[in-house]
Amino acid sequence: MDLNGKVAIVTGAANGIGLATVKHLLKNGAKGVAMCDIDSQNGEEAALLVTKEYGEDRAIFIKTDVTEQQDLEDAFRKTKETFGSIDIVVNNAGIVGDYRWEREIKINVEGVVRGTQLALEYMGKHKGGEGGAVVNVASVAGLGLKSACPVYDGTKFFVVGYSQAISFPPLDKSHGVRVLCICPGFTDTPIATGVLNAYENLKVDTKEIMSYFTMQQPDHVAEGIVHILREGATGTVWVSNNCQPVYQVDFPELVKP
Ligand SMILES: NC(=O)C1=CN([C@@H]2O[C@H](COP(=O)(O)OP(=O)(O)OC[C@H]3O[C@@H](n4cnc5c(N)ncnc54)[C@H](O)[C@@H]3O)[C@@H](O)[C@H]2O)C=CC1
Numbered sequence: 469m470d471l472n473g474k475v476a477i478v479t480g481a482a483n484g485i486g487l488a489t490v491k492h493l494l495k496n497g498a499k500g501v502a503m504c505d506i507d508s509q510n511g512e513e514a515a516l517l518v519t520k521e522y523g524e525d526r527a528i529f530i531k532t533d534v535t536e537q538q539d540l541e542d543a544f545r546k547t548k549e550t551f552g553s554i555d556i557v558v559n560n561a562g563i564v565g566d567y568r569w570e571r572e573i574k575i576n577v578e579g580v581v582r583g584t585q586l587a588l589e590y591m592g593k594h595k596g597g598e599g600g601a602v603v604n605v606a607s608v609a610g611l612g613l614k615s616a617c618p619v620y621d622g623t624k625f626f627v628v629g630y631s632q633a634i635s636f637p638p639l640d641k642s643h644g645v646r647v648l649c650i651c652p653g654f655t656d657t658p659i660a661t662g663v664l665n666a667y668e669n670l671k672v673d674t675k676e677i678m679s680y681f682t683m684q685q686p687d688h689v690a691e692g693i694v695h696i697l698r699e700g701a702t703g704t705v706w707v708s709n710n711c712q713p714v715y716q717v718d719f720p721e722l723v724k725p
């Protein structure tokens with residue numbers, strides 16, 4: 469996919485990986501990005517900085533709680549009204565913390581399903597759309613790396629499995645939307661700090677945990693997202709970990725086509 473002139477929606481865009489993704493999409497030629505986040509203070513401030521750097525008419529902030537269907541529907545409608553089309557949806561909003569596991573499931577699972585369904589509704593050729601691409605942000609915790617938060621890990625397994633399953637060929641042919649999944653490793657955002665605190669509470673030696681990882685910057689994951697938007701086939705799952713270039717995960721082939 470050529471990113472030039474494309475219009476994107478990014479959820480969880482006020483901070484971290486989402487904000488970095490907004491900037492990288494614009495830097496790589498996207499026409500406009502809708503920055504959706506539940507946090508309007510950080511979101512408005514982030515959008516101001518983004519428009520200062522990339523142009524007044526290239527980003528808008530839309531206060532959106534991804535667990536609320538109406539919020540997301542309003543966000544998609546407003547994005548199309550503002551920029552004229554929708555070509556890319558990055559379902560990135562997520563939280564960590566099993567002490568609030570119901571909320572974790574609502575945001576990390578329901579938010580991704582709602583965002584993907586609306587993406588198919590707006591971009592799907594079966595609905596008169598032009599096709600496009602969805603990137604669902606999972607985690608290496610969704611590929612088997614155990615964190616201190618098993619419900620969080622489960623939500624990310626869901627994102628990996630759902631993103632593959634939605635690309636089941638008969639469904640895929642009718643909608644013409646590529647659905648991709650990226651699994652970041654430890655990335656320098658408030659989420660990472662939260663994890664380290666969880667380990668400390670469990671009296672786990674965080675120095676040892678950290679010795680397995682090279683903390684990467686959100687920009688690194690954003691570069692990976694741009695790469696898979698350009699190159700990735702539908703249903704593929706990619707890892708962006710330890711500051712290494714993004715790579716595709718090989719899953720066992722259980723059925724020979
Ligand atoms: N930072 C890390 O080490 C890793 C992060 N991830 C995933 O990357 C994604 C982004 O996380 P980070 O940038 O690290 O975190 P972050 O905390 O910097 O950003 C998350 C954003 O999501 C927003 N958000 C939370 N609930 C929301 C809701 N209901 N509706 C809309 N927005 C909401 C927050 O306000 C925040 O701006 C998450 O899905 C996370 O699970 C995956 C692997 C590693």
Ligand SMILES: CCCCCC(=O)/C=C/C=C\C/C=C\C/C=C\CCCC(=O)O
Binds near residue numbers: 613617655663
């Ligand atoms: C609380 C979940 C992690 C939140 C951030 C995330 O999605 C991914 C982080 C990636 C790595 C660091 C997290 C913890 C794990 C570190 C080492 C434990 C290895 C244990 C095992 O897999 O057996």
